[in-house]
Amino acid sequence: MIPQAQFAVVGGSGTLSSDFPLGANDSGVSIIEDGLQFETPYGKSPSFRLFSIDGRNVLTCKMHGWRQGTSRADASRQIFWVFREAGVKRILTEGGVGTANHLLDIRDFMIPDDYLDLSVRKDVELEGRYLLVMRDPLCAELREELLTRTASHFSGRIFRRGTYAVTDGRHFESPAEVAMLKGHADIIGQSLCPEVYLAREIGACIAGLYFVVNYGEGLVKDWSHEDLKDIFYNDAPMISRIIIDTIRNMKEERSCECAGLRKETLLKGIYNP
Structure with missing residues (x-):
């Protein structure tokens, strides 16, 4: 049985070294169950952790479910199928x-409000029964709460909007690629798409908190692997x-428009007989 949870966290490199959520040393956090795996239509899921924040259940998995022997597309499908079955309505990355x-x-820090998808994983979906309206792709309500809570823990610069360019990786981008993106995007990473599409498909809100760990090639100066390591372990x-x-401070009821930005497909004979 897949446990019910209103909230989910798709873990990335920012929390990986802290055994999220345990590294936060928060007295309101308790682990309910660990090592949860589920059979999905797209293969066996990655391992999930179910925990509670002051009575609010949260499902989380590490590094977007990426692992050897499973494509990134299938990992994304597995995770969001589980989120849908668990009743997840708010997702943080x-x-x-x-x-x-x-x-x-x-x-x-940047809390982006838009994205530019340069990946080749654009056809990643569950059943495909919805037309996904990608207006306001990242939930304004979640973003505002992330901004408030980031400011309470961090005294540096926090940008409340920006565009996240999604590339396939796993390599970093070349100077020419970064030059192409300059003026069109602010930050570059590998993990907001297809998550943003799948969140909309299951009727959930999604927003992300992103920490700058390196300069794009050809910008400012060469980035340092030592800086990357310090951030990975210390922050x-x-x-x-x-x-x-x-998650602790989000209102119980959603007042955003995210749930209304998916429409039933008109291609009934193909996706929704």
């Missing part, structure tokens, strides 16, 4: 990103605390 905007610096507990406090 996090991760480290590079820059496409030369005004951004290492250890700046994860803070990011965990921000995510936990965001």
Whole structure:
């Protein structure tokens, strides 16, 4: 049986080293069950952790379910199928990103409000029965709460809007690719798509908190692997605390428009006989 949870966290590189949510050392957090795996139409799911924040149940998995032997597309389908069956309505993501905007610096936070999908995974869906309206793709309500909670834990720069360019990776981008993105995107990463589509497909809100960990190639200066390592190990507990406090303080009822931005497909004979 898949447990019920209103909230979910898709873990990225920002919290990986802190054994989320345990690294936050929050007395209101308790682990309910660990190592949960489920059979899905797209294969066996990655391992989930079910935990509680002051009585609110949360499902989480590490690094978007990416693992050897499973394509990233199938990992995404497995995760969001489980979220749908669990009744998840609000999803938070996090991760480290590079820059496409030369005004951004290492250890700046960005809570993007839009995306640019340069991945080749655009056909990742569950049943495909909905037309997905990608107006306001990242929930304004969740983003506002993330902004408030980030400011309470972090004294540096926090940007409340911006565009996240999604590339396939797993390599970093070339100088020419970064130059192409400059002026069109602010940050670059590998993990907002197809998550943003799948969240809309299951009727859930999604928003993300992203920490700048490297300069894009050809911008400002060469990035440092030492800086990357320091951020990975030292800042994860803070990011965990921000995510936990965001979930803790969200209002029970949604007042955003996210749920109304999916429509039944008109292609009835193909997707919805």
